[in-house]
Amino acid sequence: MWSVANQKGGVGKTTTTVALGGLLAARGLRTLLIDLDPHASLTAYFGLSPEGEHRSLYDAFLEYKQLSADELKAICQPASQPHLYFLPGHVAMATIEKQLATQGGQGLVIQHLLSLLQNEFDWVVIDCPPVLGVLMVNALAACEQLIIPVQTEFLAIQGLERMERTLKMIARSRQQDIPYLIVPTMFDRRTRASVQCLRTMRDTHQDKLWRSVIPVDTRLRDASSAHQTPLQFDPESRGAQAYQQLLRDLLGEQRPQLRKVAS
Template sequence: MAEVIAIANQKGGVGKTMTSVSLSACLALHSKKVLLVDLDPQGHSTKAFGYYDSSQYPLSMREVILSVIQDVPIDKEQLILHSDENVDIVPANISLAGINSTLESAMCRETVVKRFIDTVRDDYDFIIIDTNPSLDNLPINALTASDKVIITVQAEPYGVEGMADLLKSINMVKRNLNPDLKIDGILITMTDERTNLSKKIIQDIHKNFGQHIKIFNSTIPRCVKASESTGVGESIFVYDPKGSATKAYNVFTKEVILNAEKEHNDIRMPSYDDLFTNEEQRQEAKLEKIMELPISEIHEFKNHPFKVREDEQMIKLIESITENGILLPTLVRPSKDGSGYEMVSGHRRMKGAELNGLDKVPAIVRDLTDDQATIIMVDSNIQRETILPSERGFAYKMKLEAMNRQGKRNDLTFSQVGKKLNETYSIDKLAEEVGEKKNQIYRYIRLTKLVEPLRDMVDGLREDKIKIAFNPAVELSYLSKENQELVVKYIEEFDLTPSHAQTIRMKELSKENRLDENVIYSIMTEVKANQKEKISFKMEDIDEYFPNDFTPRQKSDTILKLLKIWAKKRKKEHER
């Protein structure tokens, strides 16, 4: 019996037809019996195998749909075309464009295509359905008829636009029409490894969707020959057999075949649940569902390193939620004490929903160990555009500790890796994943040793705008908490920050147990080589003239204002 796979995305120009044609042709080359069903009124899959003119075939998908609706048989011998590449085709042309109005009034309109597919399933190993770029009755029919769906996404700006709507449609079909439907994976198309933009978009796709959906290892490069092949009525396996896109589609096809074989060969002894529950109950238990959960029942992830700030990005997120709702579900796990759920991924979305006046958020509930949850939490946040240095430090620390304890997961089922990773292997893996050098990761982790006022300075969060550079902050992390507090005291008193060289000296003196308040004061108050000459006051000399709650900067501002008033007054006196 055939495995039925729909190639879908309601966005046009993302490589659906090229993928449908290339996958079909390559499956045939692997000695599989293949039927390609063209469900797009543009008929591009039909044309790709040389059938340009509808006069070349008497029947098409339009007649198939009408025959099912009217419950009359159709002549499959006349309907199915046989290409030179051993791919059978159910053709489509522009006459299919008006079929939606007919489907609207049909009984069980979502299952029309399925009823036809069921009559030919036994004749093939694979049935590939090329869908039209929309979310109307035709792609819903394709999803209802399929065992799996492959989503094609182009590595271009706005390539993932509309993915949320597609995923909602897939989940709707899964809940109401086809509980066996699975997402086989996301195939990234039109990549260009020469550009940073393409690489970033691929990273974003993995970040935004990789936690919940398999992403095929193979990516399809942009290729002129691939576009040319459709114009001559041949697949790229005939037109450009040694091309880069051809090789990529061959690797992708092997992944599809392996996925199918793995599922077919997954034979096991029946369990208690298999014997004493019905099929509907078993399928329901397998599905990972999106649920609407009250925000009041979702708790923060323990020691979550990423702060949720009400900044410009949050304003944009709130506007997006107002206009479109929450497009991607959050990920939560049941709380250990049974008091609701713990947020794993989606803290900003939940905060945006809360600020928008919503009391519920869509969420996937998943059982996760502490280490699995930590790794997912870090992975889903670490590629954000704006991450503070200390946030990165705490995130690297948490993930590295989780990897050291349990080993990094390397599949989509979160099964534990048998071999424990030692620290050396873990840091190597972490460095590879985040694109940082090992030493730089350790330097970020050092920031977690800073007292909070110094962390705020390196993150640039102070209201008085005092900021300390990354390198000096790393050196200060080696000081004791008491000495760090003294550094903060003198930074605030003298409104200056230590140079990198000064912090290195403090670190070395601390190692020798020779660093105390007097030494810190001496180092902090010395004139730096690049520093302009300045006047300084001891705080105790001027404190009596200011309110107790005045900061050093407020005192400085007040002194400057008084000096300006004095200078103006003095000038007027001289003019007399």
């Protein structure tokens, strides 16, 4: 189970979640994407309104102690690709911390919900909110691998530093480190700022940094407008190919030697 998080918005979390989910589903793996962000960008990605009257993860959080596996499965929606599903979010998720304030174990709700679905899905990827709170704590407590997309610009590096401080705090709480991989996103080799930012990440985070980058690619934006995964929309696009490389590396698969990105 993977979580995709960064304490800064606009760095490519939702695109990364959808892209990896689509690639896993294309391998025949029953894949569930969970929209844990109150902005519900992943839900909107697949054409469902974040403010709609559909049942959502918000309902699952409120009812998690009574919810059956079949009831939770019924909340999950089919996405645009075979074997791919999503557990929709809702803007009401912004109130969930206050709603659960009097209940114990509020940081373990996602773990409990996933235990209900353990026979339904082969893989789960969570799209996290950009702020530290009970929702992000849920995602970090449940995940086996954390993916941190970082836009190659200097304000995003500050978000990465906040994220790393959060990880240290969570690791102390659960007495176990959370494996994580930093993924440079929106890289534009034509701009000095992007190249310098990538060089800085390599100097300061080499041991946790993915060896390649997700490039700036308008086809990724076009895919979201079409409510399709990048693999569906244009499998030969630079963005889709980069995510293919990322998935192979996350799974530890043998792959051809990559051309080094200039920095």
